[in-house]
Amino acid sequence: MKTLIIAAHPDLGVSQANRALIDAVKGEQGIFVHDLYAEYPDWNIDVAREHRLLTEHDRIVLQFPFYWYSTPPLLKKWFDDVILSGWAYGPGGYRLKGKEFMVATTAGGTEKSFQAGGDNWYAMSEYLKPIQGTINKCSGVFLPPFVVYDANRADGSRLQQEGRRYAEHIRMPYRVLVH
Numbered sequence: 472m473k474t475l476i477i478a479a480h481p482d483l484g485v486s487q488a489n490r491a492l493i494d495a496v497k498g499e500q501g502i503f504v505h506d507l508y509a510e511y512p513d514w515n516i517d518v519a520r521e522h523r524l525l526t527e528h529d530r531i532v533l534q535f536p537f538y539w540y541s542t543p544p545l546l547k548k549w550f551d552d553v554i555l556s557g558w559a560y561g562p563g564g565y566r567l568k569g570k571e572f573m574v575a576t577t578a579g580g581t582e583k584s585f586q587a588g589g590d591n592w593y594a595m596s597e598y599l600k601p602i603q604g605t606i607n608k609c610s611g612v613f614l615p616p617f618v619v620y621d622a623n624r625a626d627g628s629r630l631q632q633e634g635r636r637y638a639e640h641i642r643m644p645y646r647v648l649v650h
């Protein structure tokens with residue numbers, strides 16, 4: 472299985488959590504890390520290149536720090552620019568059909584806070600519904616997400632542990648992930 476990680480952190484230079492996740496999988500066989508903010512400093516996304524990358528991989532991981540209950544802005548722009556009618560959905564748009572998509576996100580909030588009655592009210596899976604909807608629209612397969620909670624308080628050893636958990640999670644076969 473060929474896995475594409477589309478990483479979207481506005482400043483990996485100051486990141487701890489996303490940096491640790493990338494370090495845990497970068498260079499692994501079958502995994503290609505595509506750093507959106509590094510590739511497109513002018514935000515001018517090469518749509519044909521993105522389409523090629525998507526076509527060449529079986530599983531796409533969207534990795535980002537959770538910002539205001541959503542994605543950082545360049546990843547939102549990536550969706551707007553790349554997920555096109557006639558290519559990804561709509562008449563003649565079948566290129567993502569059956570492809571596996573997974574969100575990997577890091578959040579400042581604790582896991583306990585992301586539930587009814589908690590500080591963040593809803594589970595992470597609720598906040599990810601716009602992405603899930605987009606993948607469903609393209610007949611892709613939306614897999615259970617990988618989430619690092621309480622990310623700003625993670626020390627080096629927890630970040631390493633999360634990195635190992637990430638490496639396992641993104642390699643898990645569909646059947647294991649969904650049951």
Ligand SMILES: Cc1cc2nc3c(=O)[nH]c(=O)nc-3n(C[C@H](O)[C@H](O)[C@H](O)COP(=O)(O)O)c2cc1C
Pocket residue numbers: 480485486487488489490536537538539540541577578579580581622623
């Ligand atoms: C602009 C901004 C918005 C944020 N919004 C949220 C949020 O809505 N919920 C949350 O749990 N954490 C939020 N955070 C915390 C980040 O998710 C957290 O700092 C990040 O995941 C840590 O990852 P990093 O070390 O790779 O930067 C926000 C941080 C920033 C800078």
